[in-house]
Amino acid sequence: xITSNKPDYQSENNTISEDTGGQKKKxxxxxxxxxxxxSGSAFIFLLIVQVVTGMLLVFYYKGYPELAFESVLHINSxxxxxxxxxxxxxxxxxxxxxxxxxxxxxxxxxKLYYDKEWSVWITGFILLLISAASLFxxxxxxxxxxxxxxxxxAVNYIGEIPLVGNFLRNVFxxxxxxxxxxxxxxxxLHISVIPIIFIITLVIHLMTLHKGKVIIQNETxxxxxxxxxxPQTFLLRNLLIWALILAVMVPISIYTPWEPGNxxxxxxxxxxxxxxxxxxxxxxxxxNGGDSKLSSGGGNIISNxxxxxxxxxxxxxxxxxxxTKDGKRSKLVLAAGAILFLYFLSxxxxxxxK
Numbered sequence: 001x002i003t004s005n006k007p008d009y010q011s012e013n014n015t016i017s018e019d020t021g022g023q024k025k026k027x028x029x030x031x032x033x034x035x036x037x038x039s040g041s042a043f044i045f046l047l048i049v050q051v052v053t054g055m056l057l058v059f060y061y062k063g064y065p066e067l068a069f070e071s072v073l074h075i076n077s078x079x080x081x082x083x084x085x086x087x088x089x090x091x092x093x094x095x096x097x098x099x100x101x102x103x104x105x106x107x108x109x110x111k112l113y114y115d116k117e118w119s120v121w122i123t124g125f126i127l128l129l130i131s132a133a134s135l136f137x138x139x140x141x142x143x144x145x146x147x148x149x150x151x152x153x154a155v156n157y158i159g160e161i162p163l164v165g166n167f168l169r170n171v172f173x174x175x176x177x178x179x180x181x182x183x184x185x186x187x188x189l190h191i192s193v194i195p196i197i198f199i200i201t202l203v204i205h206l207m208t209l210h211k212g213k214v215i216i217q218n219e220t221x222x223x224x225x226x227x228x229x230x231p232q233t234f235l236l237r238n239l240l241i242w243a244l245i246l247a248v249m250v251p252i253s254i255y256t257p258w259e260p261g262n263x264x265x266x267x268x269x270x271x272x273x274x275x276x277x278x279x280x281x282x283x284x285x286x287x288n289g290g291d292s293k294l295s296s297g298g299g300n301i302i303s304n305x306x307x308x309x310x311x312x313x314x315x316x317x318x319x320x321x322x323x324t325k326d327g328k329r330s331k332l333v334l335a336a337g338a339i340l341f342l343y344f345l346s347x348x349x350x351x352x353x354k
Contacts, residue, residue, distance in 0.1 A: 032110030103124065132280075153274055
């Protein structure tokens with residue numbers, strides 16, 4: 001019997017194909033983790049910028065309807081570099097929530113929450129909600145017509161959310177509608193209550209994140225992987241990213257400065273519809289870009305469904321997506337996440353363009 005010594009090229013090709021496919025998946029996962037790490041770093045840096053500029057603004061801002069707008073004008077016109085500080089504060093707040101969205105999105109796509117602990121995802125999700133609340137409360141503080149009516153648009157919608165709408169509206173406004181008594185409450189929430197909750201949540205998130213990374217680091221070193229997670233490895237890269245952020249934020253703040261607009265006067269200012277910040281465009285009712293009934297308190301079933309689905313999905317994700325442990329993504333979870341993200345992205349873009 002003659003035995004062939006001809007090599008099994010088909011078997012070798014299959015092995016090479018499998019190795020190549022596995023390497024591509026590994027590279028994709030590492031790229032997502034890279035983006036996740038540095039979007040988180042950018043978020044922390046922008047948070048520091050927010051805190052520093054916010055503290056400087058607090059020295060001059062007056063959180064009362066009679067004085068709020070005048071204090072903002074004083075900051076813009078008379079305080080040395082006040083206009084730049086206010087513009088940088090505004091630009092950094094928008095950039096901060098964008099970085100946090102990217103951070104959470106890459107954590108979801110890369111299944112990074114499963115490698116660590118479920119609390120990493122939950123605390124990150126809470127940080128996203130708190131950041132949105134911070135931007136929401138800060139929007140009203142200039143007490144201009146634009147800030148007042150854009151906040152009113154969001155407040156009227158919040159009041160229409162089933163079950164919790166009235167409670168949330170009362171927490172923010174101190175009554176059934178937005179009025180002059182709401183401004184001190186928004187100011188107090190913005191500079192004290194929300195920051196305290198935010199800092200506590202952030203500390204828990206970072207502690208849990210560090211614990212998870214140390215565990216993974218020990219496992220990868222045992223397997224001969226030289227990938228390092230510790231801060232000293234990323235220090236220079238982080239400094240470079242922070243420098244790039246400043247290189248973008250400073251020109252934006254200089255060449256597109258924040259404008260105070262017209263003072264809000266509840267007696268003489270003409271009511272009008274103003275869209276809330278871009279991060280709340282999803283409130284404007286599906287793909288119609290918003291309509292006037294929203295400003296008078298009309299609800300929208302599509303937006304209600306989105307908010308409910310978004311909150312539920314964010315809370316239960318690490319518990320229902322347990323198939324990710326063996327490297328396989330739950331198709332149902334992936335589809336749900338894709339639908340929510342695409343809806344938010346499309347409505348945000350359409351609302352911004354309109």
